[in-house]
Amino acid sequence: MKRGLRLEPIGVVRSRFKEPADLPPPAFAPRGFFERSLGTVEVRPEFAAGLDRIEDYSHIVVLFHFHRAGYAKLRVTPPGQKKERGVFASRSPHRPNPLGMSVLKLLRRDGRVLHVSGLDLVDGTPVLDIKPYTQRDRKSRIRTADSKKTARPAR
Amino acid sequence: MKRGLRLEPIGVVRSRFKEPADLPPPAFAPRGFFERSLGTVEVRPEFAAGLDRIEDYSHIVVLFHFHRAGYAKLRVTPPGQKKERGVFASRSPHRPNPLGMSVLKLLRRDGRVLHVSGLDLVDGTPVLDIKPYTQRDRKSRIRTADSKKTARPAR
Numbered sequence: 557m558k559r560g561l562r563l564e565p566i567g568v569v570r571s572r573f574k575e576p577a578d579l580p581p582p583a584f585a586p587r588g589f590f591e592r593s594l595g596t597v598e599v600r601p602e603f604a605a606g607l608d609r610i611e612d613y614s615h616i617v618v619l620f621h622f623h624r625a626g627y628a629k630l631r632v633t634p635p636g637q638k639k640e641r642g643v644f645a646s647r648s649p650h651r652p653n654p655l656g657m658s659v660l661k662l663l664r665r666d667g668r669v670l671h672v673s674g675l676d677l678v679d680g681t682p683v684l685d686i687k688p689y690t691q692r693d694r695k696s697r698i699r700t701a702d703s704k705k706t707a708r709p710a711r
Numbered sequence: 712m713k714r715g716l717r718l719e720p721i722g723v724v725r726s727r728f729k730e731p732a733d734l735p736p737p738a739f740a741p742r743g744f745f746e747r748s749l750g751t752v753e754v755r756p757e758f759a760a761g762l763d764r765i766e767d768y769s770h771i772v773v774l775f776h777f778h779r780a781g782y783a784k785l786r787v788t789p790p791g792q793k794k795e796r797g798v799f800a801s802r803s804p805h806r807p808n809p810l811g812m813s814v815l816k817l818l819r820r821d822g823r824v825l826h827v828s829g830l831d832l833v834d835g836t837p838v839l840d841i842k843p844y845t846q847r848d849r850k851s852r853i854r855t856a857d858s859k860k861t862a863r864p865a866r
Contacts, residue, residue: 561718561776561839563808566773582847591846597797603807605785608797612856616799619774619810621716629759642763644721644754644771644841652758653718655774655838657812659848684716684808686799690855691847692737692745693814700845701767 565682566606567668569649572621572697574679578626581635582647582676583702595621595675597683599662604668611665616672616688620656621682627647637701649700656681720837721761722754722823724775729834731779735804737831738791738857750830752815752838759823763843766820770844771827775811776837790793792856800856811836814844 572595573579580589597618599607631640632648643651660672668692670686725792727750728734735744752773765771786795787803798806815827826842 561809561837563716563718601865603785603799606797606799606807608786608795608800610797610800610802610857612796612854614852614854615850617806617812620744630758631763641764641767642760644758645765645767645843647842647845651840652721652761653774655718655810656717657772657774657842657848659767659850661850665784667824681761682716683718685806685810687802687812688800688855689850690802690857691853693818694815694851694853695770695844695849696732696765696850697769698844698846699767699769700843701764702845 563684563685565621566603567597567683569595569597569677569679569681569683571595571677571679573677576678579601579678581678583634587657590674590676592673593675594673594676597670597672597686599668601668607665607668610662610688613662613688616656616660617683617687617689617693618660618683620677621680622649622651622654622656624678625654628652683688718775720838720839721758722752724750724752724832724834724836724838724840726750726830726832726834728832731833734831734833736790738789745829746833747828748830749828752825752827752841754823756823762820762823765817765843768817768843771817771825772842772844772848773813773817773838774840775805775832776839777806777809777811777839779833780809783807823830
């Protein structure tokens, strides 16, 4: 990677969120909003064999390109927070490398189409990689900034 | 991303695992092996401001380049398993886009150096992104292939 790493999409997200503005920031989404959010990940035909036996897993990690993010920042103020923080201490799309990561529930596979819930991505998002979500990704007793400081709107 | 996405490292991993062969496959590692594995993620000076307030989080998601992976495959046989599976149903490094994801415990920050445990990466691994690990990444009641089928060696 001396001169950088070049990536090509292996698939695309299909979602009812057509624009970034259609997606509520997680801190402002109604409880369970994203858990109920359905959509698909469509893998390109030439990579379909890579999905074999993915149904053994209940959840998948999707790595994607924040293709609508625009320019990168080093400091951001996440929605619902008052103080700036480093972009690596946030899930902002405005990252030096515009990579995103979402853990989605795999409802079923239909050939090279994965039906998922938990979808928090815009329609047309280029998918770079899919991985099974394993026990080692599931950390207990975690501490987050959000748990202390996020201002949730009154409902 | 019509013509691909080009990424540059924002940092590097420092680890006692100097070669891929020094890393046991997760299925064959002694219990707690990786939890005890210490190392650092060193962020480049020009990106150091992006780490501001990352200490609010106990765990981080590190996205990295599998820079020692060699050629890509669509089907793999993970260590300790008998049957082939699709590469997207495995954590193999031999991926169409050689991206890796590890969740590490953040022990402390020393300027632009993050001291971590849970390290399962080779020394010199190029780091592409760092994200805080949040409640939404922590799924309960998951099902995995490993939990049913991985042959653990006798100890």
